[in-house]
Amino acid sequence: MSDATVDPRFRRKPPKRPLRLSWADERVRGIVWQLVVVGIVGSIIYWLWSNTVHNLEVRRIATGFGFLGREAGLPIAEHLIPYDPTDTYLRALTVGVLNTLKVAVVGIVLATILGTAIGIARLSKNFLVAKIAAFYVEVIRDLPLLLQLLFWYTIMQGLPGPRQALKPLDGVFLSNRGFRLPALVWEGAHTAAVLACLAGIVATWLYARSARAKQMADGQPRRVWPAAIALIIGLPLLVWQAMGAPWAIDWPALRGFNFQGGMSMSPEYAALLIGLVTYTAGFIAEVVRAGILSVSQGQWEAAQALGLRHGPVLRLIVLPQALRVIIPPMTSNYLNLTKNSSLAVAIGYQDIVSIANTTLNQTGQAIEGIAIIMLVYLTISLSISLFMNWYNAKIALVER
């Protein structure tokens, strides 16, 4: 709005009027309105609060978060940190938060991949592919997520028992106890390889930056990928080899009631993850499709006219523009997925809602229990929002 030709008279600030105590004065009206609204809201809150305090007293319901230090006594099936029923409620709730994060993070990654694939499939030139993708999006978005989760859980339970487990690959078992996969026995060499891989990624990024700076200087494009492969894949392999290349596999085997060893994924987690990913992917597909369609055909044609190949056109011209349209709705889809993971309570995956729910049931302290649930989700939502806003600002159109 900083137009140089603007009349200097408009730039002058209007003279400050003294506040007149009259209804005709806009500022007085504003203050009165605010006082009225804040007063009403405040008195409603005070009324509810005083009722609550009185009710808690009369019903002899304990208050405060003292129960967090008491023994929980509730069994938890899946825990990322060591947990035993003799541990405290605080630890049980921490396990719940980690379980929520576990399903949310994996879900967001998978839903993005699947959703993008389906969004692109909807634009496919192949009629069958486009129509199947459209059908998927329509049906998945028109059914309640809770119904889908219950359905998936029913399907999971329909798998054969551990003794008749399906064996699609050697060492991979599919049963109603979940999925069992062979796991690598973790040793120091693997940690070192992972560290080397991270170092490789950083080095690649630095190399790419310098290559880009050189291209800016002399206009010659440089190949980054051979160095990238060497750094990201070759370096960890070398480190691993140098440390003796340990390669011990923990194979799952049926012992007693169930499989022992290997990695496992419980049916509850699997049902929740599949349900959340397929549902959210339906929404993400629409976001991606809208994003791609928002880039006009002229951009493709102009880029091709400049002599760029298909890959660079997508990477340098189309994607940056599409992302600007995609990121804001994508953020709200990520938030929705995280919040929807609270439906885990219906199918027995012990996330924060399920554990806080049991806690409030055992202690009778409903207010504290629900406050914990809300606080956890508000924190997660805020973190995702902040991250995505930062990313959005980074890719936003910089007008010069």
Next chain:
Amino acid sequence: MGRSSVKQPVRPTVLRSLAAALLAMAVSLPATAQQQPAAPASVTLDAIRARGTLICGVNTGLAGFAQPDSQGVWRGFDVDYCRAVAIALFNDPDKVRFVPTTAQNRFTALQSGEVDILSRNTTWTLSRDTSLGFDFAGITFYDGQGFMVKASLGVRSARELDGATICVQPGTTTEQNLTDWARAARIRFQPVVIERLEEVVNAYLSGRCDAFTTDVSGLAATRAVQPRPAEHVILPDVISKEPLGPLVRHGDQRFSDLVRWIHFGLLTAEEFGLTSQTIGQAAGDARPDVQRLIGRSGDLGRMLGVDNAFMVNVVTRLGNYGQIFERNLTPIGIQRGPNALWTTPGGLQYAPPFR
């Protein structure tokens, strides 16, 4: 509402406009019970009489205990106890409204006065009796927690369940009993914790769990309805005591007395062999106990604040304790066991005299 001094003048208006705005929805603001410790009159009873119906909190759906049938009529053992109270008060088994409650909101519903009585297979424990502010009106059903496994597993005792996956419902005494027992018996188990009963049963049946733990009555009910009940074994170990009964708010003794004595009346009727068919002709029965039970002498009903013939009305329409049991629980395979009368060996159901 003796706390009007704390209120601000704006509140009733806000409240009224809220209520008025939502009138098209389901507003019912019954002026129900408040807790007035040691009050001579019964606030709950007065409110029920003024309203003309009893409001009863029941399970959302548990075979044999509380469950709506295909026509939407509530049936079951817990439901019949609610109907019995309605008959005693109004001589009409339909003057009762059933509010399905979950394990989570059942206590809030009773505390807040949303329901008058909670008849929802709830275990009598010390903390519920005291710190939650309830009165248990009696033990209508003696239960205990057990395990059910598939016969094909070959497990004969709960001690062999080390390493097994066990299905359990959360938020009840059941899961705490389970962890206590496992710790004492040094057994490691993998829990599958699902809130809704039908889901947890499905999980067990599909083989998601090796064992399913809940009250033995629930296990028997689940087992009985399977196409081949012999495929499931209820293990002999009972790891807890679960005395179940209806509960009311603490501090309303008149109402809890009434509920308690309806239960005892049902037991007494069975003890004297009075059924729904025979109690009508009991006027000619010479036994003085019977005469007092059917209200022909003793004025006992009046003492409870109801009609003297209240037990005649209840038994005529619902049957005695044994009949209620047979109608609701025998079809799903639950034996009388400890719930037989004290006159039978092993029976625990015992009523103080109607005198």
Next chain:
Amino acid sequence: MSDITASTPTLHGGSPARSAPITAVGPIAWVRANLFSGWLSTAVTLVLGYLIVRAVMGFVDWAFVNAIWSVPVNGNGVAQTQACRELHGTGACWAVVTEKHRFMLFGTYPFEQHWRPALVCLLFVALYIVSSMRSFWNWRLIPIWAGTLTAIGILMWGGVLGLPYVPQERWGGLPITLILATFGLAFAFPLSILVALGRRSNLPAIKALCVLYVELIRGVPLISLLFMASVMFPLFLPEGMNIDKLLRAQIAIILFAGAYLAEVVRAGLQSLPKGQYEAADAMGLSYWQKTGLIILPQALRTVIPPLVNTFIGFFKDTSLVLIIGIFDLLTAGKTAIVEPSWQGFGVEVYVFVGLIYLVFCFAMSKYSQGLEAELNRHRRR
């Protein structure tokens, strides 16, 4: 630099007009262009075609060929489901739907009075259809909604006009789902307009309140609000005062819907060109005149498609009341299979319930897509 290969344009003209060859137009050409345009496309088409045929045949076998539509019921009302169990999942047991459909649709509502909730469902559908017609998009909608919702209340409760009184605890099934969604929208909509206006207001206290409300509600899952309504709400009220469970859940849904709708409405307000505000100010209109006569009529029209999409969301989200034990359509469906003889027929019930949700949501989503296209066309011109 890759070399540019310019395609040489061929000039048409000279020769008389001929009809295109059969390989360039018509169904064959369409198939070639859309299904078999290259070896990859052909392979994908063939594989997908095979999978679709297999899936459809499997579904038809399960749902129709091997299905059992009814089973005998013995004297004391217990269904004989042996025949269904012997299918071992090779065919659907639609008998559960045949036997239980009235329970799933209307819950525990008195059986002989089922025509009332049925009529209520029809009234709701009629209300949706009327609201979707553009000729009704004016003040007339308000009396129509008020009248229909009152009629629905009278039908469900009864107690007047010779209808027996039915307490709210006995309502259930589809009417509950429709009530929660529709009443949620009806009350959340005015709330959301106020909040959206408040959020764009330049009065700091009002703006802060609105921002706090919207962000707080949108930051937590609906389930936590429903839990709050279920176990915390009774603590908020003075002793002796009760609001029943359905209304508590309804309030939670209204608060939830209000926050999301407010953002939709705010988007509509923002989409108006600034000139509209300035012109109204220049005319000397007061804030409420400006808002009521100039801004809202234009802003609300543009937000109708996202509004319908948000409504579809609520319609699906009402199923969450299952978790606090309210008898909506999904809960009624799940309760129907608690009965011992029907245990284990979950898939059939989910398919039935899912179809009902699908019909409603699909119709609304198609409507919203059509409307969006129409409004956009109008704008583009």
